[in-house]
Amino acid sequence: SYVLTQPPSVSVAPGKTARITCGGNNIGSKSVHWYQQKPGQAPVLVIYYDSDRPSGIPERFSGSNSGNTATLTISRVEAGDEADYYCQVWDSSSDSWVFGGGTKLTVL
């Protein structure tokens, strides 16, 4: 089955840029979606179709996808961005949705 690999943790200082990667075999050929989950809360969609932002999500959140890596970029990081982030794709070989293992973003 298809595997999505995310770093367990990423740390960044306030005001800097955080980049969270999601690795998968030829992931650039798939549509990648990203979710933010804060403690005790349900996930929230922050990026869909690689780089589109839902209404209400700040422009500081952006996404890209090419080759074997998709990336969620958060510019001008704020304390409120501290959360777990998950990538998600559809795996046609197993007819299943796949989530990455998640990345905990810590704002120093």
Place this chain on the structure above:
Amino acid sequence: EVQLVESGGGLVKPGGSLRLSCAASGFTFSSYSMNWVRQAPGKGLEWVSSISSSSSYIYYADSVKGRFTISRDNAKNSLYLQMNSLRAEDTAVYYCARGKGGQTSGYIDYWGQGTLVTVSS
């Protein structure tokens, strides 16, 4: 306002059964695919099952195939998950979630708050 409210969680013994329900409101339920996603305590998200708007297409994760059954009642704006032969590793918060963009390239745009299922003797 889109609302998804799960119910039916609780404590069940290994080998037992449980039926989760999700009441949807604030949108045309019959126009959207729906999903169940779970999260074990302290762990990441795991997709469980999806059902298309008219129930024509149904998908399951390998981990639950043959034990769980997803269904929906568009007249009642409700989604269900029948869980049989439960195991300790099924312990998780189960989220009801609305799908968007089709199954093979789609995503979840709304999530419920989840219901906790605990499988333990």
